[in-house]
Structure formats: structure tokens, C-alpha cells
Amino acid sequence: MKTLSVDLFGRAYPIHIGSGLLDNFSLLKPHLNGKQVMIVTNDIVAPLYLSTLKNTLNTGDLAINECIVPDGESHKNFTSYQFICDALVKARFERRSTVIALGGGVIGDLTGFAAATFLRGVPFIQIPTTLLSQVDSSVGGKTGINHALGKNLIGAFHQPRLVLADTNTLTTLPDREYRAGLAEVIKYGFIRDVDFIEWLENHTEQLNQRDPTTLSEAIYRSCQNKAQVVAEDEYETTGIRALLNFGHTFGHAIETGMGYGVWLHGEAVAIGMLMASAVSQLLGLISQADLQRIIALSRALHLPLKAPDLGVSQYLSLMGGDKKVEAGKIRYVLLRALGEAMLFNDVDQRVIEHILLPASSSLIGAPDEKPV
Template identity: 40%
Template structure:
């Protein structure tokens, strides 16, 4: 099956390609060599983690070296704890020790944690050097590798320190997805489901028709789901590059409750996708009271998430603790928690919801876990 190429065009930024296919990792070096800003880089730094390095670091470096690049690597511990200022500081120091200059570039080889961390250090080292995204998880391919959000976590919350910096190229090798376990596969499926609810009837009903095949990892369906998600996200980002016009905030559907779940349960207890799926269920039910979301949408969304291996979580936390966690989220404005709520498939609204309404729904959500 030939690779798919999607060109991401964002106003004020250089266009960049997203290549999706089973053989694109082998061609990484030649693809990077053709890039205008990176093709003559004297030194590339591959940033990866301890899970991905044994699997794909040699292949990525071999491809880059075969294209004539000098290549070094930094391997950080796998897991959310590496998305921190402390680890970023260690990587900055390594970059300086290697003598990287402003005409060098970073290659992010890994999932969302690696991509966010590598993008952040690339955007800040010497006030910014180019970086390439080589996502190795389904979640990173359909979400974090496209759009230019980078960042690290603080103890107080996720992604509270970060920048906007677009990659110069995204290499999405579907072959590497074979090593994902069921938890990580479902995690990526949650973001595809989110995109379909926000995007359109056509995408959502395509997902309903192909959920079983996606769950079974049919290669044709997987490639199309990735491509559809990338196109959706690229179009949203093109309208609102820095999340300043309210358009890009639709990408936070499910994340308000989802981030609170991750924070209170402990990062890593549930996958990001599982937490987002729980947030989608909660937001749709909240939407019934706040924006008139139909019971049919709630039921259809539940059916889709169930089919993708994303059942409702058998976990809860006290309503007041959940609300406090939501208020620490960067989406809060003037002390008001804002939710992306679906009025219908492809129609959404960003709403500042009063605390008492949120608390009532959180108590209902908490009670449902004990049934």
C-alpha cells in the first residue's frame, strides 16, 4: 500500500508534509535530506525514550546516517515523568555538550511524551531550532505530532509550560504500531473518536461503520483513520494556530474531565485516551443539560467508545476534588471551568459552566461508579 501524503498549511508557517505508510521510517533520511530548513543540517539529535530506543532507534539513525547526516541520540526514561523541566534541562545540557548550533535539528522518535518534550527543547534551545516528528504511537500520529503544541508538566498540572512550534516534517510509520499493546491502541482510538464527534457526520458514521476493523488493526482502515484525523486537526489548527480565537479549543473535547482524572488517579494509572474517553462521556451528558445535546448522540458515542475498547472507567473521585483539579487546568478562565460540549455531531460550543452545575454532574458521575 503506497504512503499517503498530507500537506499541512498553517498561515504564517512554512507548509510541512505528513507521510503515513508502512515503509516511511526506512525513508526517513532521504525525506529529511530534502527538507529546506534541515537538509544541510551539520548534526541531528534523535530524542527518544527507553521503550522505543530498543525497537526503532537503530533503524531511524541508520536511515539518517545513510542520507549523510551526523547523528547523535538522547534516551530519556519512558513515561510521563520525563515530560518535566528537570528532564528538559538534562536534554538542553546534552545539546550544548554535543555542540549543537542553530543550524542543527532535533528528531523526536516516540509517543506523545517524547514529541512534546523534544518539541519543547527544540523550540527553546538557542531560541529555536527545527524539529522533525517521528511518532511511534497511534495517539501521537493522530494528535500530538501535528499542530505544533509542545510542553512539559508541572506538579500542579499537565502541559502548564510549553510553546507553539510546528514541526518541519512528520513521519508516521504504520509498521511501528505493531508493537503497541491493547491499552495504547485504545488510547489512540479515543483521539480518533474525539475528532470524529467534533468534525462531521461523515467522519463519525465512518467510524461507527469501521470501529471493529480499527479495533482489529486492519491496515487499510488504520491508515485512513490516521489520515482523516490528521486532516481534521490540520484544518482546525490552520484556523487557530495559537488557540487564541476559540476554534482550536474544540480539540479539548473530553480533556477537561480527562485531565482531572489523570491528575487525581495519578499519571499513568489510566492512559490519556481512556481518560479522554471518560471525559467525552461526561461532557456529552453535561451537554444534555447545558446545550441540548440529544440522548441519541450520547448513546451513539457510548456505543462507539465501547466498540473501540474504551469502556466507562470503574473509578471516581469526590466531586469537590474533581472540580478543584479542573480549576487548575490551563483551559480555566477567571476561575470558570470551560467545557467543549457537543450540540450535535460536527457542532460544538465552548461553554463556561457554573460550579454548581458541574458539581451536580460530578456527583451524578461519582454515584454511577458505585452502581
């Protein structure tokens, strides 16, 4: 097991990464508040891991409740949020109780938002079961739900007490979900850790084969990068944390425009990063060789290389509703250098429009492909 800490002002919480952690009550016990627990999961994860977690928790003197919601990004909405809140009310949940999110990013965001708002805030624990949630969404305290007009527009900052990343759960992850998680892994290299890019380039075969040792190291280094950023800018007020959204402005537009769930979040981020990198290259911030290196790593990990054609006007409209818009202007996370991202407020719209044209796929030599 590897452990690191998210160090915030006056408080901290651990991230444990390793195999078989779901069976280890001693890791959970110090972070359980009160004698009542609500496990929130979905109808895909529940048959796989709910009984294991309940058996682990039965080691303690706890009243264990469960709440199972439908799987998928399309269910990260008010209906599921209310369903969780209803379960907490019916269980007579108190502030000195603990909510546990068992699942991927959707479950973590939904559960965290319910925990943030129920009784004005109750403790919660993240047990992420997908690669994407283990390296990104479970860490940092961003919680929320989607709106029909934009992704993650409604939410709250609410830090977990613990993140428990059991790598054994990745063995049951479908290949498409697994590869979507790899997009968030390589993102950390692109935006702030050029040495990590080289490590990833040297381990693509092991990552494609889901080698446990390689995966644990990739998850650890990803979480290490995110923990450092969150510690510097917990509430995204200085612009540092916004850099983690590299590729997300384009990616969120794809997710919303195509309909939630048609493209997985990681798939949309993968192509969004290529689009942002192409903008960076057109602006002269990175070289053509840098861009080709980014493309090569994405291709080696079998990530999507071509964006859907939503039309320039729809892309711009959806991107204009992004959370990073400030004073009516879209703020873009671009690469000033390979391994160094920056926020840009005044990007020539003609450059953006050029990238959004279907013909611009030739900028990255992308074949005509869709997620499968």
C-alpha cells in the first residue's frame, strides 16, 4: 500500500492506494464518524463490491444503510441527488454519521454533494472504483451534479475524510472506462510534470495490460500531483487549481452537446486536451514536436483522436456556459510549454474557430473515429 496526504489549512486527509484495501477495516475506522453509515453506490458496482464493503464495516459496531442509484452520467442530476437525500432522511441520519461513496466519478460527485448539503454538511469517505475517480475526481473535494445546459454547474466544495483506492476494483472495469481514466492520468504530465510524461511513454505497454505495479505507481503519481495543486488552491480562487481543467472546456462541451453518457468524461477530456494542445501550438506556445509527442502518447494508450462535429456555433455556445467563464470571456487552459499549463483570457476566437472546424482534425492527423 502507498499513502499520501492532502494537506489543507489546519487539516489533512489520507489517500491510501493498493490492492485488497476494501477488506481492511483498520483503514476506515479512524475516519468513521458516529455509529451510522450510509453507503451510496450504483446498480453496476453494488453487485461487485457492496457486500464486501458491508462485511468489512460489520467488523465495527455500526448501523449500515445502503442507497443504490442508476449508473451513468445521465443520472448525475437532481433526481438522483434527491433520492440520496430521501434515503438519508428515512434513515434518520445525523450530523455525527458518515456517508460513503462507493463507485466512480458520478457516484463520488453525487454523494459528496449530498453530504455537503444534507444537514448543512456531514462527513463522507471516497472509495473510488474506476481509474478516473481514483486519479482525479475522488481527490480535492469538488462535488456536484449536472444541469441540462452544462456539466457540473451545481455543486459545492466538500472534502472527504479519506480516499481509499483499492486497485483490485480496476480488474472488473470495462476497457472503455479504463481508457477514459488514462486520459486523466496523462493530463498531469501535460500540465505540470514533464518527467511523468517520459515515465508514461516508457510504460504504455504495461498500462495497456493493466499491470498492477505500474498502475499503482501511475495512480500514486497522479494523486500526488493533484494533492499538491489542491493544497495550494483548495477553492480554485488563485487560478492554480483551474489548470487541472486542461482539456475540460472543450471536453465538457462535447459531453453536453452529445448528451450525457454518449461520450465518457475521460474520452471527452482526451480529445479536449488534443484540441487545447493544437491551440497552444497554433499560438506558438509549444512546438509541433511537442504536439506530436502529446498525440503519440494519446494514440499509444488508444484514446480518441477526433472530436465530434457539433458545429462551431454550438461549441462556442456550450463553452460559453463553462464554469471558467469570467466577465463573459472564456478562459482557456493552454500549454505554455510541455509540462507547464497556464490560464489564458484573451485567445483570438479565429484560432478557436479554426480548431473547431471538422477539417482541423488534420492538425493532429486523426482518423475518423468515435468511442466504442
